[in-house]
Amino acid sequence: MRYLPLNSEDRSEMLARIGVDSIDALFSSIPEANRLSRDLDLPLRRSEMETQRLLAAMAAKNMPAGSAPFFIGAGAYKHHIPASVDHLIQRSEFLTSYTPYQPEISQGTLQAIFEFQTQVAALTAMDVANASMYDGSTATMEAVLMAHRVTKRRKAVLSGGLHPHYAEVVRTVSKMTDNDALSLPPDVFAAEDLAAEVDEETSCVVVQTPDAFGNLRDLSALAAACKEHGALLIAVFTEAISLGLVKPPGAMGADIVVGEGQSIGNGLNFGGPYVGLFATRQKYLRQMPGRLCGETVDADGRRGFVLTLSTREQHIKRDKATSSICTNAGLCCLAFTMHLTLLGEAGLRQLARVNHANAVDLAGRFAQIYGVEVLNRSFFNEFTVRVPGPAAEIVEHLAQKGILGGVPASRLWPGEDLDDLMIVASSEINTDEDRAAFASALRGIA
Amino acid sequence: MSNLRYTKDHEYIRLEPDGAVVGITDFAQSQLGDVVFVELPVVGAVLAEGAEAAVVESVKAASGVNAPASGEVIGVNSALEEKPALVNEEPNGSGWFFKLKLSDPSELDALMDEEAYEAFVKTIA
Amino acid sequence: MNRPEHPISSAGTGRPRSFTSNRGLCQEEGLIFEIGRPDVSGVDIDEPAPFEMRLGGLEREEPIGLPGLSEPEAMRHYVRLSQKNYSIDAGLYPLGSCTMKHNPRLNESMARLPGFGDIHPLQPESTVAGALELIAELSRWLMEMTGMPAVAMSPKAGAHGEACGMMAIKAAIAARGESATRRIVLVPESAHGTNPASAALVGFATRTVPCGPDGRVDLAALKSLLGPDVAAIMLTNPNTCGLFESDIVAIAEAMHAVGAYFYCDGANFNAIVGKTRPGDLGVDAMHINLHKTFSTPHGGGGPGAGPVVLSARLAPFAPVPFLREGESGLRLVEHVEADSQSFGRMAAFHGQMGMFVRALSYMMSHGADGLRQASEDAVLSANYIRASLSDLMTQPFGDQPCMHEVLFDDAWLKPTGLSTLDFAKAMIDEGYHPMTIYFPLVAHGAMLIEPTESESKASLDLFIATLRDLAFSAFDGAFDRFVGAPYHAPRRRLDETRAARNPILKWSAPTQDV
CATH class of the missing domain: 3.40.640.10 (Type I PLP-dependent aspartate aminotransferase-like (Major domain))
Structure with missing residues (x-):
């Protein structure tokens, strides 16, 4: 096993130094009846390559934020990290x-x-x-x-x-x-x-x-x-x-x-x-x-x-x-x-300005879509919109069109009659094209 | 008879004309090490015998200082807030914690005198 | 007060002084507040197109006070800082109860796959099927290894897992209508401090169970504390003295007989994977420190991850979120449903996903056979150290086989006049991180050594030889080697009293002297 440095010769020598004849002797404080008498019902060891293949296959079933125009926030935000x-x-x-x-x-x-x-x-x-x-x-x-x-x-x-x-x-x-x-x-x-x-x-x-x-x-x-x-x-x-x-x-x-x-x-x-x-x-x-x-x-x-x-x-x-x-x-x-040290005061202020600017731009685009209403009087890089119909369905539609477009308020506050609200974030990662694609897709659905 | 009495938790209580002064013993401060912080009771607090009245902390330990007898807190040594090291330097003098007006001085009879306390310390040191 | 660096005294060292305070590769480094400037940035950000602010008049006007560094300056700053840290990659790290094992780098690269590292917790579920599959798969491994039927994945660390288990117990007691009467949690005196703190967080009162002469819970004393007011026991097994609690089944039965629950602290699970299963022994809840047994990096103090396995009796009370297998595959249950007994939510979102990926990568790499071999090697290595030092160093509970860590006390050091701390600091000069010291409290001047399975025999032999050399030095009265130590670390002993008496917890600009 690639992570275990001891080989069987080492183990024998170590047992001899300890003065016992088997590894089980070291587990003698676990009463016999309480020991697991079978192998765990789990797969056996795998090479790095095999493990990687299996995990990569699982990862491939997910849609990464970086693969789509991305506007989800609500407590976790995608930003560029140096x-x-x-x-x-x-x-x-x-x-x-x-x-x-x-x-x-x-x-x-x-x-x-x-x-x-x-x-x-x-x-x-x-x-x-x-x-x-x-x-x-x-x-x-x-x-x-x-x-x-x-x-x-x-x-x-x-x-x-x-x-x-x-x-x-x-x-x-x-x-x-x-x-x-x-x-x-x-x-x-x-x-x-x-x-x-x-x-x-x-x-x-x-x-x-x-x-x-x-x-x-x-x-x-x-x-x-x-x-x-x-x-x-x-x-x-x-x-x-x-x-x-x-x-x-x-x-x-x-x-x-x-x-x-x-x-x-x-x-x-x-x-x-x-x-x-x-x-x-x-x-x-x-x-x-x-x-x-x-x-x-x-x-x-x-x-x-x-x-x-x-x-x-x-x-x-x-x-x-x-x-x-x-x-x-x-x-x-x-x-x-x-x-934060890489950003410094000037960088953080500028980054925050870009976030706000992008969100203002997106809100402006949404304001022009019939049936969609931006509800906030003030915001930083995230705001709430009222959409015509259940936001959960709209978000699902958007995902099918390759846009990760926001969080339906009903997912966070179920049963509170907020079904037609969607919370949308826009950060420095969004390009003009991303925002245009989002607005256009929403117009198509709404 | 001496005016000093000791508890098994290493507090001393010393009767003075204007009240009973409470602190921790030299043995207690040596066990605790450098005192870095002291929390004192508020003046006017009424304490039952054995109630936690103050807290004394070193870098690696925190321990309560209990009222050796029942009474009202009539003074605290606020110098400790600025200079907790006084507890190490002069535990029996300027490192005192608070002063009580005893409600039942006879409670002191149950505590150890100097000789008994010294013997007690020898059993645990 | 912030002090500028000044040259190290060369007096007595026989070496010339250093103008920079540097010593070859060991370089001094100022604070970012001393070397950075607010107008410098290591990130290029374009000016946005003109726009109208919508901040509602809440714009930040005052300077923030953040220095910036360009990328080369930042690299140098943090690389220099890193060089002042000891690490498992650089040497044996025998911290008992912490399981400082090798952190495979495959795990790091898997956690950084965009499909795991770059997905949002509130993306539509249809876009995260693989993430749910990974959590389900990790759960399956944890349940099989522990023999428990359920697992709560959201706790963020070991102590958070303890709180989770105690909350499930509290909810179960409430469901029985016994909240008012069942309020005591028993904690052995050798327990981690987090145990009583977690019990207190959940509103229980704690009572201490004494340790017997063999270093294990005194079963008779435990039974004498039992009654209808007892909610649970929190017991670490193997315990913090490095010993398996052989009476564990009797303890579980005694707890259950009075209607109480058995919480097991799983910090030491690395000793028993594949050898015995807590679920088969009567445990009701146990947290698993993924950063210990399953090699997710300790990272200088976190992040951890502490999933909690639960017995059938406690499973209904598990927190949200959890996964449910439905006709259309796995679903996330994020809210407490109307007919549910779940005690609620412990943290935002779904748990430490980044740690889940790493832990599963470790498990899949080892497999059932490798996991058991790792536990056996960990126990073998600890016993090898015990057997190689027991003629010099004393053990508080006699010389008996230990599990994955071996506990010494300071009785053997007493005649030398040196303390456990002195001995530990001298190890630093030999290039070792000291073992855990002064814990557990049941051993005087405790030294708890956990080598883990990651050390070669040559590495163990050198470690043993070093400790023997130090011990002989102590016996010979070579005081200087200990009381002034460390001499060769980036810093000598630090004045903790000064730090606590006058706390300086952030940098502030030096005031101009008049």
């Missing part, structure tokens, strides 16, 4: 290292995390950011639990513009812990009055911008209302590129900012692995979940980095920890920081 990013994250020293528990021989990972934390704090306009969470949805759940710890209250108010998967993750954990999670109905037009829901029992309000329908929201008034009642404002985003062009949550009074970082540096991967971003105010630092990397010096006085404030974490505080999370999103976090 070739150097994938090359760099595959370096052995990044790919095959563990959590930086021995900082003297992990400075590469640690410095990259320190840079990542600084970038995320800057992007969100917050004081501190952690070394990342699993993804945006679990980061949101963790933010709600953190707000409960800070406020010692138990009720979260979830905006109807919050990605429904995120809301469901919060509701699942709330149900388990007997906390309240009040979900407002789907809010297509960003018209809900969240401030009116905040009272003295409210721990936090969770609101997304750009929201799940693409609307941009000014959080300033809501932040004031939260402050007045002693509740925390949790701002969520699923499209990190938007922060290059849109006013950041930290500048609008958010107490905790969480989001999905996939769109910077990370591919679609059918939904994972992604990277959750988590930032907050300095005063809440000790209630934060997740790893933190901090600056210090070594015995020779040279600058270096370590994991710090670990007493918050599960390996020390166990059942009293701020979270059960053990890992961060390692390589995905690394890809994020690399891509």
